[in-house]
Amino acid sequence: MQKIKELVIERALLASSLITIAVTLGIVLVLSIEAFQFFSEVSIFDFFTDTQWTPLFTEKHFGILPLLSGTLLTSFIAIAVALPIGLTISIYLSEYAPRSFRKTIKPILELLASIPTVVYGFFALIVVTPFLQQFIPSLSGFNSLSAGIVMGIMIIPYISSLSEDALHAVPRSLREASFGMGATKLQTAFKVIVPAASSGIIVSIILAISRAIGETMIVAIAAGQQPRLTLDPTVPVETITAYIVQVSLGDVQHGSLEYRTIFAAGITLFVFTFLLNTISYKIRKKYQKKYE
Amino acid sequence: MEIIMEPSIMKINTLDRIVDHSLKKVPKIDLQGVKVWYDDFMAIKGIDMSVKQNTVTAFIGPSGCGKSTFLRMINRMNDYVDGFKMEGKIKIDGDNIYKKKVNVEELRKKVGMVFQKPNPFPKSIFENVAYGLKIQGIKDKDFIKERVESSLKQVALWDEVKDDLKKSGMALSGGQQQRLCIARTLAVEPSIILMDEPTSSLDPISTAKIEELIYQLKEKYTIVIITHNMQQASRISDYTAFFYLGELIEYDKTKKIFTNPEKTQTENYITGRFG
Amino acid sequence: MNNIRKNRWKDQVFKIWGIFCTLIGLVLLVVFIGDILIDGLTRINWDFITNLPSRKPENSGIYTALMGSIWILLLTTIIAFPIGVAAGIYLEEYSKKNRLSGLLEINISNLAGVPSIIYGLLGLEVFVRIMNLGASVLAGSLTLSLLILPIVIVATREAIKAVPSSIKDASYALGASKWQTIWHQILPASGGGILTGVILALSRAVGETAPLIVVGALAYVPFVPQSPLDEFSVLPIQIFNWISRPQAGFIENAAAAIIVLLAITFVMNGIAVYFRNKWQKKWK
Numbered sequence: 044m045q046k047i048k049e050l051v052i053e054r055a056l057l058a059s060s061l062i063t064i065a066v067t068l069g070i071v072l073v074l075s076i077e078a079f080q081f082f083s084e085v086s087i088f089d090f091f092t093d094t095q096w097t098p099l100f101t102e103k104h105f106g107i108l109p110l111l112s113g114t115l116l117t118s119f120i121a122i123a124v125a126l127p128i129g130l131t132i133s134i135y136l137s138e139y140a141p142r143s144f145r146k147t148i149k150p151i152l153e154l155l156a157s158i159p160t161v162v163y164g165f166f167a168l169i170v171v172t173p174f175l176q177q178f179i180p181s182l183s184g185f186n187s188l189s190a191g192i193v194m195g196i197m198i199i200p201y202i203s204s205l206s207e208d209a210l211h212a213v214p215r216s217l218r219e220a221s222f223g224m225g226a227t228k229l230q231t232a233f234k235v236i237v238p239a240a241s242s243g244i245i246v247s248i249i250l251a252i253s254r255a256i257g258e259t260m261i262v263a264i265a266a267g268q269q270p271r272l273t274l275d276p277t278v279p280v281e282t283i284t285a286y287i288v289q290v291s292l293g294d295v296q297h298g299s300l301e302y303r304t305i306f307a308a309g310i311t312l313f314v315f316t317f318l319l320n321t322i323s324y325k326i327r328k329k330y331q332k333k334y335e
Numbered sequence: 336m337e338i339i340m341e342p343s344i345m346k347i348n349t350l351d352r353i354v355d356h357s358l359k360k361v362p363k364i365d366l367q368g369v370k371v372w373y374d375d376f377m378a379i380k381g382i383d384m385s386v387k388q389n390t391v392t393a394f395i396g397p398s399g400c401g402k403s404t405f406l407r408m409i410n411r412m413n414d415y416v417d418g419f420k421m422e423g424k425i426k427i428d429g430d431n432i433y434k435k436k437v438n439v440e441e442l443r444k445k446v447g448m449v450f451q452k453p454n455p456f457p458k459s460i461f462e463n464v465a466y467g468l469k470i471q472g473i474k475d476k477d478f479i480k481e482r483v484e485s486s487l488k489q490v491a492l493w494d495e496v497k498d499d500l501k502k503s504g505m506a507l508s509g510g511q512q513q514r515l516c517i518a519r520t521l522a523v524e525p526s527i528i529l530m531d532e533p534t535s536s537l538d539p540i541s542t543a544k545i546e547e548l549i550y551q552l553k554e555k556y557t558i559v560i561i562t563h564n565m566q567q568a569s570r571i572s573d574y575t576a577f578f579y580l581g582e583l584i585e586y587d588k589t590k591k592i593f594t595n596p597e598k599t600q601t602e603n604y605i606t607g608r609f610g
Numbered sequence: 611m612n613n614i615r616k617n618r619w620k621d622q623v624f625k626i627w628g629i630f631c632t633l634i635g636l637v638l639l640v641v642f643i644g645d646i647l648i649d650g651l652t653r654i655n656w657d658f659i660t661n662l663p664s665r666k667p668e669n670s671g672i673y674t675a676l677m678g679s680i681w682i683l684l685l686t687t688i689i690a691f692p693i694g695v696a697a698g699i700y701l702e703e704y705s706k707k708n709r710l711s712g713l714l715e716i717n718i719s720n721l722a723g724v725p726s727i728i729y730g731l732l733g734l735e736v737f738v739r740i741m742n743l744g745a746s747v748l749a750g751s752l753t754l755s756l757l758i759l760p761i762v763i764v765a766t767r768e769a770i771k772a773v774p775s776s777i778k779d780a781s782y783a784l785g786a787s788k789w790q791t792i793w794h795q796i797l798p799a800s801g802g803g804i805l806t807g808v809i810l811a812l813s814r815a816v817g818e819t820a821p822l823i824v825v826g827a828l829a830y831v832p833f834v835p836q837s838p839l840d841e842f843s844v845l846p847i848q849i850f851n852w853i854s855r856p857q858a859g860f861i862e863n864a865a866a867a868i869i870v871l872l873a874i875t876f877v878m879n880g881i882a883v884y885f886r887n888k889w890q891k892k893w894k
Contacts, residue, residue: 045787048789049787049788049789052789053700053704053788053789055696056696056697056699056700056704057700057704057705059692059693059694059696059697059700060696060697060700060701060705060714060763061714062693062697062759063697063714063717063718063721063759063760063763064713064714064717066721066732066756066759067717067720067721069732069736070724070728070729070731070732073731073732073735073736074728074731077735127631128631128634128635131627131628131631131632132628132631132632132635134628135624135625135628135629135631135632136628136632139625139628140628140632148632148636150883151636151639152632152635152636154639154876154879155635155638155639157810157813157814157817157875157879158817158872158875159816159817159818159819159846159871159872159875160817160819160820161817161819161846161849161850161853161868161871162646162817162849162868162871162872164850164853165646165849165853165864165865165868166642166645166646168853169649169853169861169865170642170645196635196638199635200635203635227617227618227620227621228621228625229617229620229621229624230617230621250723253723254723256725257724257725257726257727257728258725259725259726259727259819259820260819260820260846260850263820263850264850264853264854284725284727284820287727287730287731287820287824288727288820288823288824291730291734291823291824291826292823292829297739305731305824306731309727309728309731312725312727312728313724313725313728316723316724316725316728317720317724319723320719320720320723320724321716321720323723324716324719324720
């Protein structure tokens, strides 16, 4: 009796963990089936080379490039903000700050990551854009600059926390060896500790990029809804995620070509983040082995 | 070397000598040709040994010699280790405990274990001792109460804790915690108790109390104890087994091991020349 | 000598720059919450909480959105909590080191990094269309459950890992079976940690907007859901809707609704931190 009960429980627990595999399969299947039907109507060559994305207009163009450029532009701005600040914070907290300061400040910074993204969108549109317009009069109401900056603020804790963990894990003996040769904290940090923790830092940066690429609400609210192949941060653009939101808010018929565009856009996004996540996972596994 | 030949003993090895054949009954624990691997690493390289009822047997040897692995074979605690493989037979009261049909949980009720560091559950003192009974499905409250009391009395902890049985077991001192862990083991009424360096994390006074307790428990239980402390082994045990690199080097009456060991390796270890 | 002085000077400069960067995050957090409080605090009153949405900003309230969020929170807890904890227990206590466990591990790590909007597309196709649940509370909750599943699993595993193995050994040695050991020892000992993780995951679910928009949650719902199959809105979508309107009154509403949403998020985070501290003390 007891044996049977144990077996039933084990099977139920196994089934629960297999649900995660089903979720991945579900995502891949849903995206590829709809995208496959999309590409039976739209040439894959046009999809990657056409410089216009106008599926909702009478004259339809299905070039993903404008959405991709919007996504990459906002992500680039976000990383440009988050990387220097996040890394500095991690080095400061790990190498300079007193223990008690580090212990209080880390959870407060992590609070930044727990704020719902719709709130950041509000902040970007209502506060940051008007503020920036005082210095850049030509800045439009919707633009990738303030969306990117605010997104950067949001992902600071992703970089600072994970990098700090990696820096903190570097054995004390390495620090002492460097100090013992007369190096300053700064020299020790950049010449010894950061290189030793480099894989952990790289993982944190990759995860931050992946997070920026997939971010939706900030860009949907503050960057606009105009697909445009541009590197100009002052004009409205549209990201892949913002496009999916735009279509979802409208009344698009299930099974129509317009409906399928969001899956074609979605699979492009999925492939990008999947690659980034897999790379970071591989680095992490390799790195774990190194220290075990 | 003196070997007593008897028709019933098919296999002759150096150990036969110390089995008390006058009793004409099966040994309490009988280990035959035991080999253990963890993945490709061979931890136990073929050991035969038998342990008599109501005795204290001490396992000694340097760290990593396999004595702890060997001890954990007797209540199948190695079953959950990744990459664990074994060969050979371990018989308790004549039954092979590694047979397919054996219920491991039943076995462990018969073979209790006390660990190196006191490990009370993060529960009350009462719950700690009652746990083994409750998982057996025993619901009779008076019975459980009685058993908890008698177990705590056996380890001489009752007078110290009877007024706050609801206090967390983790709030006790180290020595009290270890006695609580022994009481917890006694509550399920095992016939064998395995002890893995039970006093290594305790102060001398607590150690003395546990040693005295072991001496008393011998009347009712068969005890196998690992120790790193040579004096302790000579004080409390009837038989001593010396392990080295996964092999049983020497196994004999404790007195013999400590006064006149057969092997120079044993002598070197006991006198502190290595290990 | 000169070189050493230069190095020391650089060291000081970096230290100041470090303090500046660390504080800038905090300053922004304060500016940010302060600004929203100024914009929205005066708008919050009992009517704002209990009114239905309306065309006129001054009459609008968050009642239906708030109720929708509570529905979503409850259903998501019911679905994600048991599955996530069960999967976590399996991975930590049962699964052996083999190809399946390796696959599960990389898969969960990957799922944690999938953008939330992709979960929305999955939910739209599977729950809304194929299972024909429509744009219902249930479809939304199922979608968010899948989204937070990896977080719950990882948190469960971490909490179980923190339980000393000596406790497990002691339980097995007394003749307890695997499940008895998990149920009587491991789960009570790791409960605080698991709870912390689940609450943090749920606080993430409360703030999610994009996947629910994709699933079809509405911006304007004049009624409170009565059953899991009713249509719904949630606070973040209500906020998004108000931000998108030109009238200043709606911006004020959005700020006020954000205060409510942030209050919910921060309270949940606070509870999680409380449980974590209480639980950590136990092992010290």
